[in-house]
Amino acid sequence: MVTGVVLVTGASGFIGVELVKQLEASGYRVISAARNASRSNTESRRLPAPDEPVEAFERILENVDHVVHLAAIAHTQLVDATHTYHAVNCVLAAKLAQAAHKTISGKFVFVSSIRAQCANVHEGVALESDLPQPTDDYGRAKLAAEAEIASAMDRGNYTILRPVLVYGAGVKGNMAMLVKLAALPFPLPLRSLAGQRSLLDRAALCRAIIHSLNQPKTDRGTFIVSDRNPVTVPQILTAIRRRRGRNPGLFSCPPWILNIAAQITGQGDRWKTLNGDLIASSAKLQSTGWKAVDNPAGHIAELS
Numbered sequence: 098m099v100t101g102v103v104l105v106t107g108a109s110g111f112i113g114v115e116l117v118k119q120l121e122a123s124g125y126r127v128i129s130a131a132r133n134a135s136r137s138n139t140e141s142r143r144l145p146a147p148d149e150p151v152e153a154f155e156r157i158l159e160n161v162d163h164v165v166h167l168a169a170i171a172h173t174q175l176v177d178a179t180h181t182y183h184a185v186n187c188v189l190a191a192k193l194a195q196a197a198h199k200t201i202s203g204k205f206v207f208v209s210s211i212r213a214q215c216a217n218v219h220e221g222v223a224l225e226s227d228l229p230q231p232t233d234d235y236g237r238a239k240l241a242a243e244a245e246i247a248s249a250m251d252r253g254n255y256t257i258l259r260p261v262l263v264y265g266a267g268v269k270g271n272m273a274m275l276v277k278l279a280a281l282p283f284p285l286p287l288r289s290l291a292g293q294r295s296l297l298d299r300a301a302l303c304r305a306i307i308h309s310l311n312q313p314k315t316d317r318g319t320f321i322v323s324d325r326n327p328v329t330v331p332q333i334l335t336a337i338r339r340r341r342g343r344n345p346g347l348f349s350c351p352p353w354i355l356n357i358a359a360q361i362t363g364q365g366d367r368w369k370t371l372n373g374d375l376i377a378s379s380a381k382l383q384s385t386g387w388k389a390v391d392n393p394a395g396h397i398a399e400l401s
Contacts, residue, residue, distance in 0.1 A: 100124040101203055102160060103310070106131065106144055106193070107167030112208070112263060116165065116303040123307055130157055131168070144168065147188040154196035163203035163310055166190055171235060179234045186238035191245035198253045204316075205255040206309045207246050208302075211321065211377055212236035214259055218373030223295075225259075225319050225381055243319065250317075256309040257319040258302075261377050264393075265299030266400050271367060272296075275330065276401045279337035286350035287334065293327040295377040296397075298390045305387050314385035323379045324393040330371055332394040340398035 103120055107113045108129035117127050117139055130144040145153035158164065170185045190207060197205045215223050216232040231237045243257050264272045278285060305322050309315045335345040352372065359368035379389050390396050 101162035101310075102126045102128060103163045103165055104128045104130055104142070104158060104161045105165045105167060107169065108139060108141075110167060111265070111267065111269075112299060112302060113167050115265065115299050116167070116306060119300070119303045119307060125163075128161065144189075145192070147184040147192070149192075151192050151195050154192050155200055158196055158200040161201055163206070164193065164197050164201060165206045165208070165306055165310075166193055167208050169208075169239075182234040182238040183241065186235065187242040187245060190242040191249060194246040194249035194255070198250050203254065204310045205246065205250060205253070206306055207243065207255065207257050208306065209239045209243055209257055209259045209319075210236065211259050211261045211323075211375070213239035213243060214321070215375070217370050217375060218292075219375045219377075221376075223321065223375070223377040225321055247317075252317075254316055256315045256317070258305060258309065258322050258382075259319065259377075260302050260305075260322040261295045261297050261375065263297045263299050263302055264397055264400070268299075271370060272397070274367075275333055276337060276397075279334045279341075279401070284346040284348055285334065286348055286355070288331050288347035289349040289352055290330040290355075290372050292372040293329055293374050293376055294371075295323040295327045295375060296393045297323050298393065298396055301388075301390050305382060308385070308387045312385050312387075315382070318381075320382040320385075321377045321379050322382060323377045323389070324396075325379070325383075325389040325391050326393065327374075327376045328394045328397075333397055336394040336398035337401050340395075340401070 103125045105113060105127055108117050120127050127139045129139045129141045132144055142157040194205055213231055213236050214229045229240050231240050246255055302322055331347055338345050356368060359365050383389055
C-alpha cells in the first residue's frame with residue numbers, strides 16, 4: 098500500500114541509497130532529485146541549481162507529498178569555500194523549502210548535521226537546547242539552512258534532524274580507517290585513547306527520517322540523532338577483532354607520543370577527532386517513539 102510520494106534529494110549518496118530502500122519497503126513511492134538525474138535507479142527529476150528561481154523547484158515537486166532533503170556538500174577544495182557551502186547547503190535548501198511550502202501537503206524533513214550545533218570536539222553532552230555554535234563553514238551553512246527552512250515553512254510541517262557521524266556498510270573516512278586498523282595482524286598502541294564519541298547507525302538514521310514523516314510529535318522540531326551510548330576507539334577495535342575471533346591486541350602508549358606521530362604524518366585533525374569527546378544525546382527524539390541503537394561498537398563489528 099503506497100502511503101505517499103516522497104521526493105528525496107541526494108538519493109544516490111551513502112545515506113540516500115539506504116533511505117530509498119526503507120521508504121519503498123514502508124510503502125512510499127520515491128522520486129529522486131539530483132543534479133545528474135540519470136545517476137539514480139528510481140524515478141528521477143533534475144534538481145535545480147541554487148541560483149535558479151523558486152519556480153524551478155516548484156516544478157520538481159509536482160504530485161509530491163513529502164520531501165526529504167539530504168543533498169549537501171561536506172568537503173570542497175574550491176578557493177571560495179564559504180560561498181560554495183552557503184550556496185549548496187543553505188540557498189538550495191531554502192528555495193526547496195519555499196517551494197515545498199507552496200506545493201506539498203505532507204512533511205519536509207531536512208537532514209542537517211551536529212556540526213550546525215557544535216564542533217567536532219565538544220565539552221559536555223550536546224543537547225538541542227544548547228545555543229548553536231558551529232565552528233566551520235559547513236556547520237554555519239547548515240545552521241543558516243535550518244533557519245531558512247523554519248522561516249520558509251512558517252507554520253508548515255517540517256522536521257530538522259542533526260545526525261552525528263554516520264556509519265554503515267561502505268562507510269569512508271575515519272570509520273573506514275578504524276576497520277582497516279582492526280584488520281591488521283599485529284597489536285595496536287591505542288588502548289589509552291579515551292575520547293568518547295556519539296555515532297549513528299545509517300539504518301537507524303533512515304528510520305528516524307521515516308519516523309519524522311509519520312510522527313506528529315516531530316512536527317516543527319529540531320532533533321539530534323545518535324545511537325544511545327557513546328563509544329571509544331578501543332571499544333570499536335575490540336568489538337571488531339572479537340567479532341572476527343581475535344584477541345583485542347591493544348596496548349597503551351602515552352597519548353603525547355601518538356599526538357606527535359599524528360602531527361608528523363599530517364593526521365593532526367584526525368587525531369583530535371578520534372581522541373576528543375563529542376557526546377550528543379538523542380533523548381528528545383527517542384521521547385517521540387524513535388528507537389536508538391544501544392550497542393554501537395557491537396553493531397559496527399557486525400557491519401565490518
